[in-house]
Every structure is written in C-alpha cells, then in structure tokens.
Amino acid sequence: MSIISIALPIPKRQLFDYLAADEIPKIGCRVRVSFGPRKLIGVVWEINQESDWDKNKLKKIEQIIDAQPIFDATQRKLCSWLAQYYKHPIGDVVQSAMPVALRKGESSEAKPTNYLTLTDSGKTFDLSNLSRAPKQYSLLEKLNKVELTKSQANQDFGISAVKALLDKELIQDVSKPHQINTSWQQQIVVQGKPQANVEQALAISSVEAKLAEFACFLLDGITGSGKTEVYLQAIEPVLKQGKQVLILVPEIGLTPQTVHRFKYRFGIDVGILHSGLTNTERLQVWQKSKNGELGIVIGTRSAIFTPMLNPGLLIVDEEHDASYKQQDGLRYHARDLAVVRAHAENTPLILGTATPALETLNNALTGKYHHLQLQQRAGKASVATKHVFDIRQQPLQFGIAQGMLDRIQQHLEQGSQVMLFINRRGYAPALMCHQCGHVEHCHRCDKPFTLHNQLYKLQCHHCGSAKPIPQQCNQCQSNELNAMGVGTEQLEIGLNKYFPNYSNIRIDSDSARGKSKLDTMLNSINNNEHQILIGTQILSKGHHFPNVTLVLILDIDGALFSADYRAAENLAQLITQLAGRAGRAEKPGEMWLQTHDPGHPLLQDLINNGYGHFAQYALLERKTANLPPYTYQALFKAQALNPKDAHTFLQNVAELFSQYSDVWCLGPIPALMEKRQGQYRMQLLLQAKQRSVLQHALGQQVNQIETLFLANKVRWSLDIDPQDF
Numbered sequence: 001m002s003i004i005s006i007a008l009p010i011p012k013r014q015l016f017d018y019l020a021a022d023e024i025p026k027i028g029c030r031v032r033v034s035f036g037p038r039k040l041i042g043v044v045w046e047i048n049q050e051s052d053w054d055k056n057k058l059k060k061i062e063q064i065i066d067a068q069p070i071f072d073a074t075q076r077k078l079c080s081w082l083a084q085y086y087k088h089p090i091g092d093v094v095q096s097a098m099p100v101a102l103r104k105g106e107s108s109e110a111k112p113t114n115y116l117t118l119t120d121s122g123k124t125f126d127l128s129n130l131s132r133a134p135k136q137y138s139l140l141e142k143l144n145k146v147e148l149t150k151s152q153a154n155q156d157f158g159i160s161a162v163k164a165l166l167d168k169e170l171i172q173d174v175s176k177p178h179q180i181n182t183s184w185q186q187q188i189v190v191q192g193k194p195q196a197n198v199e200q201a202l203a204i205s206s207v208e209a210k211l212a213e214f215a216c217f218l219l220d221g222i223t224g225s226g227k228t229e230v231y232l233q234a235i236e237p238v239l240k241q242g243k244q245v246l247i248l249v250p251e252i253g254l255t256p257q258t259v260h261r262f263k264y265r266f267g268i269d270v271g272i273l274h275s276g277l278t279n280t281e282r283l284q285v286w287q288k289s290k291n292g293e294l295g296i297v298i299g300t301r302s303a304i305f306t307p308m309l310n311p312g313l314l315i316v317d318e319e320h321d322a323s324y325k326q327q328d329g330l331r332y333h334a335r336d337l338a339v340v341r342a343h344a345e346n347t348p349l350i351l352g353t354a355t356p357a358l359e360t361l362n363n364a365l366t367g368k369y370h371h372l373q374l375q376q377r378a379g380k381a382s383v384a385t386k387h388v389f390d391i392r393q394q395p396l397q398f399g400i401a402q403g404m405l406d407r408i409q410q411h412l413e414q415g416s417q418v419m420l421f422i423n424r425r426g427y428a429p430a431l432m433c434h435q436c437g438h439v440e441h442c443h444r445c446d447k448p449f450t451l452h453n454q455l456y457k458l459q460c461h462h463c464g465s466a467k468p469i470p471q472q473c474n475q476c477q478s479n480e481l482n483a484m485g486v487g488t489e490q491l492e493i494g495l496n497k498y499f500p501n502y503s504n505i506r507i508d509s510d511s512a513r514g515k516s517k518l519d520t521m522l523n524s525i526n527n528n529e530h531q532i533l534i535g536t537q538i539l540s541k542g543h544h545f546p547n548v549t550l551v552l553i554l555d556i557d558g559a560l561f562s563a564d565y566r567a568a569e570n571l572a573q574l575i576t577q578l579a580g581r582a583g584r585a586e587k588p589g590e591m592w593l594q595t596h597d598p599g600h601p602l603l604q605d606l607i608n609n610g611y612g613h614f615a616q617y618a619l620l621e622r623k624t625a626n627l628p629p630y631t632y633q634a635l636f637k638a639q640a641l642n643p644k645d646a647h648t649f650l651q652n653v654a655e656l657f658s659q660y661s662d663v664w665c666l667g668p669i670p671a672l673m674e675k676r677q678g679q680y681r682m683q684l685l686l687q688a689k690q691r692s693v694l695q696h697a698l699g700q701q702v703n704q705i706e707t708l709f710l711a712n713k714v715r716w717s718l719d720i721d722p723q724d725f
C-alpha cells in the first residue's frame with residue numbers, strides 16, 4: 001500500500017500521511033485533503049510503503065489538483081534544505097515557495113489565450129471601406145497576414161478599434177490553449193554593448209570559464225564601476241545557449257530603469273517579480289519561467305523560488321542588502337539560498353556589490369568564492385571625495401551647519417543637484433515640554449513618539465499607534481511644547497525657506513508609498529525638476545542620479561554607538577553607498593558627513609581608506625571577539641505581556657542546550673527594543689564555532705521546545721544567522 005506523505009500548511013515540523021484514493025499522485029503535485037474539520041491544500045512530498053501511524057486510520061486524499069508536478073526535484077531539494085537548515089516546518093516552507101495563487105488552489109497550467117482572427121466576411125472585406133478609420137484599417141490588414149493575441153492587438157491598435165471590428169463581425173475572438181513559446185533564444189539581438197574595460201573583461205571571462213558548473217563569484221566593484229555591465233555581458237552567452245537567468249535585486253532597486261537595461265540589451269521580454277504584482281501576474285511569470293518561456297527573470301527576495309526549465313546563471317545584485325533576509329515566519333536569507341540553489345542546479349552565481357557583507361567577503365578572502373574586483377569607475381565618472389564635518393559647538397539650522405549650507409549653495413549655483421540623507425522620518429523624533437522636560441512616550445513601546453506635523457499627529461515608529469498632537473504638557477500643563485531634533489519633514493521646510501529658488505523633493509516611506517509613486521519621483525529627479533533631494537535609506541539603493549555632485553549625511557552619530565555588533569558594518573555600507581550616489585556622470589562629486597565625533601576610528605578608516613580596508617579591519621575585530629562569520633549564531637526571541645513568562649521560557653530553552661559543551665548561550669537578556677506593542681521582548685543567543693555543531697544541537701532540541709510548559713503562552717521564534725537583534 002502506498003503511503004502519501006504530504007507537506008501541509010500546519011506549523012509542525014513533519015509531513016502528514018494519507019492514502020491514495022484510486023490514483024496515486026505524483027511527487028510534487030498539489031492535493032486536497034481533509035485535516036480535522038478543515039480542507040487543506042498540500043504538496044505530495046514523499047511516497048513510502050510504511051507509515052509511523054496506524055495505516056487503518058489514515059484518510060484518503062480527496063482530490064489531486066495537478067496532473068504534473070509543480071515542484072521539480074530541485075525545488076523540493078531547496079525546500080527540504082530550508083526546512084532543515086532554518087528548523088522550520090516543511091509545510092510552511094512549501095507554502096512560502098509557491099505563488100499565492102497556487103496556495104489557493106488555482107490551476108498551475110497557463111490559461112487559454114484569446115486570439116483574433118478574420119471571419120469569413122472579414123476575409124473578403126474591401127479594406128478601402130475603412131479608409132476613414134486608420135486603426136481599424138491597419139488592424140484588419142495585419143490580421144490578413146498574421147494572427148494576433150487579443151491583448152497584443154488591444155495594446156498596439158487600441159481597445160476601441162478591436163471592439164469596432166468585433167462589432168462589425170469582421171473579426172472574431174477565439175480562445176486557444178496556451179502554446180508554450182520558447183522562441184526568445186532566436187529573438188536575441190545584442191544592442192548598445194560597450195567595450196568592456198580591462199577589469200570588467202577579466203571578470204566577464206572568469207564567469208564565462210565556469211558557465212557549465214557551480215561556482216560562486218563575488219563581484220566586488222565600487223559604485224559606478226560597471227557591475228551591471230558585467231552582468232549583461234556574462235548573461236549574453238548564457239542566453240545564447242538557450243539557458244535562463246535569474247536576477248535578484250533589493251525591493252527598492254527594482255525600477256523600470258533597471259528592467260529596461262536588460263530588456264533593451266537583448267531585445268527580449270523580461271519577467272518581473274515584486275511585491276506590487278497581483279497574484280495572477282505573479283503566477284504568470286512563474287508559469288512562463290517554469291516552461292522556459294522567459295530568458296530573464298528579475299525579482300525581489302522571494303523570486304529566488306521561481307522555477308526554471310533550463311537554469312543557466314544566478315545573479316544577486318547588492319548582495320549585502322538587508323531586504324534579502326526575511327524577518328518573520330520563514331527567516332531565510334535569499335542570498336544564502338541562492339548559493340544552495342546554484343549548487344543544486346549546477347550553475348554559476350554572481351554576488352555583486354560595492355560593499356560586500358562581511359560573511360561574503362570572508363568567503364571570498366578564504367577562496368570559497370572567486371573574488372572579482374572593479375576598482376575604477378566605468379566611463380568618465382570619477383570617484384567622489386569623502387570628508388567629515390565637525391559640528392561640535394556649531395549652531396545648526398534644521399540640523400545643518402552653516403558651513404554645509406554654504407556648500408549646498410555652491411553646488412546649486414553650479415547647476416548641480418544635492419542630496420541630503422537623514423534617517424528619521426517625520427518632523428522631529430520627539431516632543432518635549434520646555435518647563436518640565438516631559439517627553440510624550442508610546443506606552444506600548446516605551447519610546448518617544450515622532451512628531452508628524454503634516455499629519456497633525458504623534459506617531460510611534462515601532463508599533464504605528466498614533467494620537468493627536470497635544471496642546472499642553474501631560475505632566476505640568478504648560479503649553480510650551482518643543483520639537484526635539486530634526487526629521488525629513490522639518491528639513492524639507494527649512495530648506496524650502498533657505499533656498500526659495502530651488503525645488504525640493506522628499507523621498508521617504510511617507511512620501512514614496514507605492515511603487516509607481518517612487519518611480520515617478522525618481523524620474524522627476526532625473527529630469528532635473530528638483531535640485532535638492534531629501535531622503536532616508538531609500539536614496540542609498542542603487543539609483544542613478546547623474547547630476548548629483550554633493551551628498552550630505554546629517555545624522556549618523558546614533559549608529560556609531562549602537563549595541564548591535566552589525567551596526568558598524570551597516571553604517572559603513574550605508575555611507576559608502578550614499579557616497580556612491582555623487583559624481584556618477586562627468587561632474588566630480590563630494591560627500592560630507594556631519595558628526596560630533598570626527599575622530600571616530602570607523603569614520604576615519606572609511607573616509608581615508610575606503611570600504612575594503614574598513615571591512616578587512618572589521619573582520620579582524622569579529623575574529624578577536626568570536627563573532628560571525630568566525631562563529632555561527634541562532635537567536636531565540638520570545639515575547640509576552642508578562643516579562644517573566646518570556647524570561648522563564650527562554651531560561652527553559654537555555655537549559656535544553658546546557659548539555660552541549662561547545663554551544664555557548666548568552667541570555668536570556670532583554671531585546672534591544674525591550675517593549676513593543678505592549679509586549680515584553682527577551683532573547684537568547686546561541687553560538688558555536690562550527691555550523692554543524694549548532695545545527696546538530698538545534699536539530700535535537702527544537703521539537704522539545706514545542707513541549708515546554710510556556711511554549712503556548714509566549715510568542716517565540718528561532719532565527720538562524722540572525723541579522724537583527
């Protein structure tokens with residue numbers, strides 16, 4: 001008797017056994033089963049002869065959804081690896097790996113396509129009768145020669161022309177099963193390809209030498225050094241062999257400009273996957289890629305799960321970017337999964353960045369990855385000079401020192417754009433009473449409320465709760481309430497007053513909500529409609545602003561003294577990426593950093609010696625301190641209304657691991673953000689010198705944790721290779 005083991009969306013680290021009804025489903029197909037009172041959709045994961053359960057009590061599968069597997073052997077391998085490495089329930093992993101439409105049971109087969117063809121009267125129709133309707137004329141003329149899909153005709157000739165001809169019964173709408181079309185290979189035309197410079201050529205040929213095998217490359221190139229050009233030229237021979245390319249980009253980096261570069265170079269359709277798509281759109285790209293109908297797929301984090309018929313190359317752009325790590329549920333790192341995938345599919349992988357993650361750099365320095373370096377800017381652009389500006393004892397206007405305002409003025413007068421970076425949204429990070437010093441706090445998070453003047457409210461940036469701006473102090477009833485510190489909103493107002501002849505644009509998650517809004521903003525900057533760009537993190541990510549010659553960073557002092565050991569690395573990446581926004585075209589650029597601590601060794605090292613030097617030094621420090629990448633970590637987090645529950649739970653977890661002499665436990669200690677949304681948060685960090693040691697211990701204990709007395713009373717999670725503390 002065949003036992004069908006199914007990955008169901010149930011938070012348990014196991015498969016669930018069922019019996020076949022009459023037909024045995026194939027491994028990798030979706031099936032519908034009853035689970036308790038519910039009907040669930042799961043994926044057949046294994047077929048065995050034996051079960052750990054009483055065979056007589058096993059239920060039968062109710063329906064087989066797919067005739068052909070939606071998970072091929074590689075996809076299954078990746079899911080199994082994820083479940084095993086991240087100690088995550090397999091059913092939940094499988095869900096994450098599927099487009100939402102498939103989770104809901106939609107057909108995995110492409111939908112039929114609507115075509116337009118001529119009717120009998122259309123075939124004999126005298127075209128000259130349509131001389132006054134040119135669109136209808138050309139459409140009918142075209143249909144005389146070729147068949148068109150309805151959507152293509154709507155796009156090329158307009159919906160009304162199509163409708164008019166349908167109404168006149170000159171054409172008809174026929175639905176045909178989707179024809180798998182893999183002809184892109186014949187359509188490739190290479191256009192706009194520059195001669196690679198020496199460094200690029202070396203990088204390209206290194207990748208080309210390994211196209212038929214697994215190999216991992218770190219493409220370590222300063223901003224503007226032509227990394228994208230290296231991708232393009234490395235992709236070319238892959239596509240010409242008819243193999244597919246998957247490119248991951250950070251969420252915010254996926255702009256029409258990026259996509260256009262790939263589309264234009266090869267003249268073929270590019271599949272795009274990001275969080276702004278509808279479920280149907282996502283499913284279509286998934287289907288086309290699986291069927292080999294797309295040569296190139298570009299997408300954000302979860303695009304790493306996109307199946308490919310004939311995979312040839314994987315690229316992770318801006319590999320250091322934090323958006324590749326999922327921060328809830330299945331806490332996977334898409335870059336790390338890309339390495340596993342490339343290995344499973346036997347293809348090369350390029351990790352590109354100007355600021356490699358220390359883990360990645362270490363892999364390159366120890367020879368695990370091939371280290372390709374681009375140290376010159378491509379084309380005519382020169383590298384921006386970097387400076388610190390000492391603001392101790394300096395009066396600041398809306399957060400900016402006079403010396404820096406003068407600099408801004410100079411650059412504006414030369415017709416350039418300037419970019420100001422500040423990592424705080426809103427008007428001011430706090431509202432303080434001048435009489436008694438009271439600061440309005442969010443009680444659920446114990447953090448000051450941010451003042452948002454434009455929204456007329458105080459908002460907590462940790463839990464989102466908001467309330468009207470008070471007129472009086474809560475403690476002493478004084479009405480002298482002052483904004484403390486500077487946020488993007490205040491900066492914008494200040495700069496508007498100070499430079500009335502120049503236009504400002506503020507780009508942060510308040511103003512740039514939604515993808516198309518950000519695209520519009522980026523376009524208006526490139527059209528020089530604005531001269532002063534104010535923004536948060538969003539601005540640092542890979543956008544091209546050829547006319548920006550001055551980048552000014554206003555407030556990083558907080559990050560210099562963070563308790564999180566990754567803060568220094570992230571800050572160095574941020575500063576370097578921001579500096580990379582200046583002087584990308586012919587004009588030379590400069591970056592200035594305002595600070596109260598101009599002698600800080602991190603800043604000095606970064607400014608004088610660059611990211612590469614900083615990173616090597618930071619690695620040395622990590623080694624001395626026994627931190628990753630020289631050790632391996634797993635972080636248990638627990639939260640509860642009562643801090644004691646969270647603490648006791650993690651204490652019990654720590655006891656489970658006390659038997660492993662080479663697993664070191666730190667905690668339980670309060671999380672960096674101790675209270676959030678009314679919940680107290682604690683954490684327990686496990687660390688080991690070897691990955692396998694930590695994996696082994698976790699593998700043995702993770703199911704025990706489920707049975708702990710408090711496991712159902714606290715919300716807890718396990719984060720392997722945590723990035724955030």
Ligand code: ADP
Binds near residue numbers: 196200221222225
């Ligand atoms: P990165 O991805 O490293 O930031 P890009 O690939 O975007 O760099 O290149 C920066 C600029 O230099 C782009 O405008 C690109 O078209 C141009 N460029 C890149 N390589 C070359 C080359 N070999 N010759 C001329 N221009 C180049």
Ligand code: ZN
Binds near residue numbers: 433434435437477478
């Ligand atoms: Zn007061």
Ligand code: ZN
Binds near residue numbers: 442444460462464677
């Ligand atoms: Zn809050």
